[in-house]
Amino acid sequence: MIEAIRDAIGTAMEADPAVVVFGQDVGYFGGVFRCTQGLQQRFGKNRCFDAPISELGIVGAAIGMAAYGLRPCVEIQFADYVYPAYDQIVSEAARLRYRSNGDFTAPLVIRMPTGGGIFGGQTHSQSPEALFTHVAGLKTIVPSNPYDAKGLMIAAIEDDDPVIVLEPKRLYNGPFDGHPDRPVTPWSKHPLGEVPDGHYTVPLGKAAIRREGAAVTVLAYGTMVHTAEAAAIETGIDAEIVDLRSLVPLDLETIVASVEKTGRCVVVHEATLTSGFGAELAALVQEHCFFHLEAPVRRVTGWDTPYPHAQEWDYFPGPARLGRVLREALEA
Amino acid sequence: MIEAIRDAIGTAMEADPAVVVFGQDVGYFGGVFRCTQGLQQRFGKNRCFDAPISELGIVGAAIGMAAYGLRPCVEIQFADYVYPAYDQIVSEAARLRYRSNGDFTAPLVIRMPTGGGIFGGQTHSQSPEALFTHVAGLKTIVPSNPYDAKGLMIAAIEDDDPVIVLEPKRLYNGPFDGHPDRPVTPWSKHPLGEVPDGHYTVPLGKAAIRREGAAVTVLAYGTMVHTAEAAAIETGIDAEIVDLRSLVPLDLETIVASVEKTGRCVVVHEATLTSGFGAELAALVQEHCFFHLEAPVRRVTGWDTPYPHAQEWDYFPGPARLGRVLREALEA
Amino acid sequence: MSGAGEEGRLSLTVPEPHVRPGDQPDFSDLVVPPAGSVRRPPVDADPQDIRDLAYTIITVLDGEGRAHGPWAGALDDEALREGLRHMMVLRAFDARMQMAQRQGKTSFYMQNLGEEAVACAFRTALRPGDMNFPTYRQAGLLVAGGYPLVEMMNQIFSNESDPLKGRQLPIFYSSKSHGFFSISGNLGTQFIQAVGWAMASAIMNDTKIAAGWIGDGATAESDFHAAMVFASTYHAPVVLNIVNNQWAISTFQGIARGEAATFAARGHGFGIAALRVDGNDYLAVHAVASWAAERARRNLGPTLIEYVTYRAGAHSTSDDPSAYRPRVESEAWPLGDPIARLKQHLIARGAWSPERHVQAEAEVLETVIEAQREAETHGTLHAGGKPSARDIFENVYAQMPPHLKRQRQDAGV
Amino acid sequence: MSGAGEEGRLSLTVPEPHVRPGDQPDFSDLVVPPAGSVRRPPVDADPQDIRDLAYTIITVLDGEGRAHGPWAGALDDEALREGLRHMMVLRAFDARMQMAQRQGKTSFYMQNLGEEAVACAFRTALRPGDMNFPTYRQAGLLVAGGYPLVEMMNQIFSNESDPLKGRQLPIFYSSKSHGFFSISGNLGTQFIQAVGWAMASAIMNDTKIAAGWIGDGATAESDFHAAMVFASTYHAPVVLNIVNNQWAISTFQGIARGEAATFAARGHGFGIAALRVDGNDYLAVHAVASWAAERARRNLGPTLIEYVTYRAGAHSTSDDPSAYRPRVESEAWPLGDPIARLKQHLIARGAWSPERHVQAEAEVLETVIEAQREAETHGTLHAGGKPSARDIFENVYAQMPPHLKRQRQDAGV
Numbered sequence A, B: 001m002i003e004a005i006r007d008a009i010g011t012a013m014e015a016d017p018a019v020v021v022f023g024q025d026v027g028y029f030g031g032v033f034r035c036t037q038g039l040q041q042r043f044g045k046n047r048c049f050d051a052p053i054s055e056l057g058i059v060g061a062a063i064g065m066a067a068y069g070l071r072p073c074v075e076i077q078f079a080d081y082v083y084p085a086y087d088q089i090v091s092e093a094a095r096l097r098y099r100s101n102g103d104f105t106a107p108l109v110i111r112m113p114t115g116g117g118i119f120g121g122q123t124h125s126q127s128p129e130a131l132f133t134h135v136a137g138l139k140t141i142v143p144s145n146p147y148d149a150k151g152l153m154i155a156a157i158e159d160d161d162p163v164i165v166l167e168p169k170r171l172y173n174g175p176f177d178g179h180p181d182r183p184v185t186p187w188s189k190h191p192l193g194e195v196p197d198g199h200y201t202v203p204l205g206k207a208a209i210r211r212e213g214a215a216v217t218v219l220a221y222g223t224m225v226h227t228a229e230a231a232a233i234e235t236g237i238d239a240e241i242v243d244l245r246s247l248v249p250l251d252l253e254t255i256v257a258s259v260e261k262t263g264r265c266v267v268v269h270e271a272t273l274t275s276g277f278g279a280e281l282a283a284l285v286q287e288h289c290f291f292h293l294e295a296p297v298r299r300v301t302g303w304d305t306p307y308p309h310a311q312e313w314d315y316f317p318g319p320a321r322l323g324r325v326l327r328e329a330l331e332a
Numbered sequence C, D: 001m002s003g004a005g006e007e008g009r010l011s012l013t014v015p016e017p018h019v020r021p022g023d024q025p026d027f028s029d030l031v032v033p034p035a036g037s038v039r040r041p042p043v044d045a046d047p048q049d050i051r052d053l054a055y056t057i058i059t060v061l062d063g064e065g066r067a068h069g070p071w072a073g074a075l076d077d078e079a080l081r082e083g084l085r086h087m088m089v090l091r092a093f094d095a096r097m098q099m100a101q102r103q104g105k106t107s108f109y110m111q112n113l114g115e116e117a118v119a120c121a122f123r124t125a126l127r128p129g130d131m132n133f134p135t136y137r138q139a140g141l142l143v144a145g146g147y148p149l150v151e152m153m154n155q156i157f158s159n160e161s162d163p164l165k166g167r168q169l170p171i172f173y174s175s176k177s178h179g180f181f182s183i184s185g186n187l188g189t190q191f192i193q194a195v196g197w198a199m200a201s202a203i204m205n206d207t208k209i210a211a212g213w214i215g216d217g218a219t220a221e222s223d224f225h226a227a228m229v230f231a232s233t234y235h236a237p238v239v240l241n242i243v244n245n246q247w248a249i250s251t252f253q254g255i256a257r258g259e260a261a262t263f264a265a266r267g268h269g270f271g272i273a274a275l276r277v278d279g280n281d282y283l284a285v286h287a288v289a290s291w292a293a294e295r296a297r298r299n300l301g302p303t304l305i306e307y308v309t310y311r312a313g314a315h316s317t318s319d320d321p322s323a324y325r326p327r328v329e330s331e332a333w334p335l336g337d338p339i340a341r342l343k344q345h346l347i348a349r350g351a352w353s354p355e356r357h358v359q360a361e362a363e364v365l366e367t368v369i370e371a372q373r374e375a376e377t378h379g380t381l382h383a384g385g386k387p388s389a390r391d392i393f394e395n396v397y398a399q400m401p402p403h404l405k406r407q408r409q410d411a412g413v
């Protein structure tokens, strides 16, 4: 998925000289996950450069650049480190168009590796998506595979609004189904690991059905899409897996159609439970599909604790935990 | 309610020399809402003082003080200005006990005026509670009346964990039922406006039933408690109104008991809809009361837009909008 | 400093102004060198060679209104009269709008009283296309930039012609065409954005420069630091302005400044050229602003300017300063009033007279009243034409997403 | 600076190190004055009278290991041998743990290689009860403070005896009793916390002081600014330490420093005493740290210290510096190796010998191996004793709230 992201950014930079890229270690070195490798050589230091360790400065400067007319695509080294920039994101980027009645806008992309599964402890594992989805004026996307990562990233860079791109770091090097003990399979063996050359987009706001099923709808995004697939296979449950891809805007139509069909719904994410995005999904599903639901919408999530280091796999909502809830959802 | 808050802080400072108070304009002047008026004169500049305009600095310094053994109670001038301190709150205060296994703790209170209704525009009207409830390690409370404000505030200051106190500013000078055109009634005319002298606490994590009813449960907090009361009266609907008071920890027991009784539930808050705390409430209610629910849980909230200035009363979820949804909930 | 010098019990220092309500004003700390006495380095001076300029006050006008020294002389009679007019318009505008707020025609107002020279004079150092990132106390940028007063009032009244559709607090203007970035209610945020905008101009090999604005109190915010770091690192073509009007609501400047001698000195730790100027001296502000703008235009890097001025009015219509500072402090302010000083200078140079001033005052007032009359035909906050409730839902995004369409429908608008 | 001096098209400056992989190391920018040549002001010096100390480097030891000047002479043979031992233990500890990580006994490790003198010497200037707010590269504070190596390893291995119950990344130690605040993974946050802790000590009229720590790269973070503002305003009894090890992962110090001459100079804009010291000179670090600690203890206010050192190893076990800097750069570092320099000094003063050093190396290694042996009996990350899954749910709050009890039950633990 790293190559797909790099390819997407390069493609966008090629297409539009207004696209500039910066962040900590993204210039000469190409980023600690190497997502911007080669871009400085290719496009020059003017368009891809290292930034001081100030997330506030990175996003604040990007807003100024965007107001000028550029399309900055900046990296936050880990999603866990986005909070120093939170004020600039929430109070500024998200509201600039609104408060100036469109006089000024902030078309920028803020990329950040997210999620657990790499023994990163509390500061390299967080999934803060709900902290963005609550903020009007932001779009928030989470790709689950290289094909989408490239298409969504290009769409995000070309979008006229600020877009938060959460990149599940555990997927960087291959699809991860929640079984840490199994060898890593590379993306090259996965159908969605194939990434077309050149320019294409995946529209923001459209979910994808990753697996059709009739017994229960699983709403997932990022790493959890693969965990859900594993859980469905392992339990043998005929689950329909919806990969949301975009949390705001949300493809409510696809969700409602699926739940109306299956009558049951399980939501899964890595973030903490309380006020996680799963709460919004559960609330929406019960609101829009109430009379189709045969069981309560269940949530399978990270616990309401910081993300621990050694107990990673007790925290991570893996296929076993999800499978158990899927079974319960069918029994309810 | 201002007097109650001032009284609470003064009582806590009296009881424990470790309680210190600081923030922008809180010292000599006593705060822009006058919640700390007189405290500097009473307790000295050592214990109540003005701070530079750095929310990060205020909370960061308070964490250091708390780690030393003090119990800082700091003010953020408006909840809208808490974001510069968000990293210190989320990454530090909330996780200090956990990451040090209790070796260091951060018993501090972060007070902030919240909510709309004063023509404050987007930067003096926000209700960011969901941005705190998602963060493990924080407690979040919202009083709806002077009696609770004092008792909860003292409990918060005495609590050994970081507590966010959102003070609905529209309630500072009297109960506000959502009708801006009616004259302001003072708290002195309200039963919960009476505040006992001296030390008492209202425990964190206990809701209060403000109005018993059989037809529908309304989950509310802060200003919305009064709006809900107005809506119930105006529609004549036999609504049971639960004043949550504390969002984390949440009194799920009281909520479930009420919804099991009424079979219907409407959640109301001023914050934007998507990923608001109402999502968590709706998710929990449908999860725990599914087989008692006769209609979907409905949410009445601020729109998913920034808070506008002139259109304040089109944005604010007042009794008319709530009343309409209450009626719909009964018809469903 | 209590306990200083001896080991023993520590104690906390909390800075306190010399005087409080009831006391005699005391500005003895403010050392103002003689007008014209501070040197003017070349615009390509190395920041480390001009550190002295952060610890002094550049003043052109003396107590008799005469101009002195190397920072004087750039503006002709016409330009100075124009400057005077801008400041007079702004003051009259403030007075009318303050009154309009008291009359309930709007919810809130913030004056520029006593600080008019800063923004008005600065604006004349800019060129079309340059961009300001202002706080709420630089309305002078709009007035001096020829932005229509009626538009400003439409915004203040949140009326049907409000260019911001009623969404923003009064005076939170925005005008891209007039080089005035949308004002944020969040202090400080715009300072780093100005640097980013300037970096963008440099990236695109453009010729435009940016100006950031911040108050003395708000320099404590994180954005100030980010701005300094980024401006220094990328040598951004930006002028970073600190308006030190001595107060941050009820808090005197010592709380933000701490033990530093000046705010301008903050530039030194970043290798940024830093100057401190008499903010109530139109000529000095213009000269220093022009110096810094030229420096930026020549790609010589950022400049930090501290304007020493005084917030003569209340912080806002929600504030009453008599609760925290002597009522008469404003009159004791050593740098005087910017309008009176420029008027005196114009008279001293024979380009103005007391009579013309009185006449100008009347004209200015008429202009402002006329603008207000027109604006009020489009409504005020609680009366007449209004922005629509539909406007709540517009411009959250470039295209309205489905969930907002649903909500707008829910709202029945 | 491209385009400088002429008006015309702007261009962006992006600072770049002199050399990259394949190039010859070049430290010609680093001006090191002769050992002992920098003056030592009294501890109650006014910050504005010692600005020169931020633009130089305080060094005691010369190239032959001889001590010079006013900053020398505070430590006796015994103390110096102890200091040497601390640094040797830390280096051996690093080497073993680095290896343990490679062997899969833990997930991650960060070395102190080349920077041992900074934390080890600083620690000896503190007293019981003082509190450090460290980053991840001050393990020397624990080693020099007598914290058990076994405990450190238990933490690194996240084993059943891990004092932090497996919750934290390896090396994110915490020990209140040893004056070592819980390490955060978020850069910078602890700097303002240190100031707050020091303010608390002052508020309570206590005698304890605090020390904040930050890397060169992390000075760009907002917390740095907040710390400077609060330390300056409240005259806090705190020592604020910047460890300038030239690199922030792949980014050279010029990106954070920008056009400033030094990081120490950041203090000047806040009126904070600022000193710059040879971070690889145990004696100089100790002397400067003691000066600053005494200043704090006497309620004379904060001190900012920049330690000039070099990160000789990789940033962490996830990093390979040969991708962004010359492999041999470390050897060319002009300030040498702190252990070699102190060893040379001890030999020069007749208090040590090459033979004793070899013997000490063996003893130190044995000590570390012995500790590791013991720690491993309690398990390593993937083998042996582990913290419990129940520990996930403990210590989120003082008392476990109902929702966490439900979740723990859900987890079946």
Ligand SMILES: Cc1ncc(C[n+]2csc(CCOP(=O)(O)OP(=O)(O)O)c2C)c(N)n1
Pocket (backbone or CB within 6 Å): B024, B053, B077, B081, B084, C137, C185, C186, C187, C214, C215, C216, C217, C218, C219, C245, C247, C248, C249, C311, C315
């Ligand atoms: C982030 C943030 N914190 C607090 C406030 C509340 N506030 C509004 S104005 C003000 C004082 C600002 O003082 P200063 O920067 O000196 O500007 P001045 O009003 O003097 O022009 C404060 C604290 C705010 N608007 N934003």
Ligand SMILES: Cc1ncc(C[n+]2csc(CCOP(=O)(O)OP(=O)(O)O)c2C)c(N)n1
Pocket (backbone or CB within 6 Å): A024, A053, A077, A081, A084, D137, D185, D186, D187, D214, D215, D216, D217, D218, D219, D245, D247, D248, D249, D311, D315
């Ligand atoms: C807020 C935050 N942003 C980014 C990071 C990622 N990060 C970890 S270490 C590091 C470099 C720090 O460099 P420096 O401050 O010089 O310390 P050093 O590693 O050299 O000791 C970065 C960018 C982080 N941990 N926290």
Ligand SMILES: [Mg+2]
Pocket (backbone or CB within 6 Å): C215, C216, C217, C243, C244, C245, C246, C247, C248, C249, C311
């Ligand atoms: Mg001010």
Ligand SMILES: [Mg+2]
Pocket (backbone or CB within 6 Å): D215, D216, D217, D243, D244, D245, D246, D247, D248, D249, D311
């Ligand atoms: Mg470093």
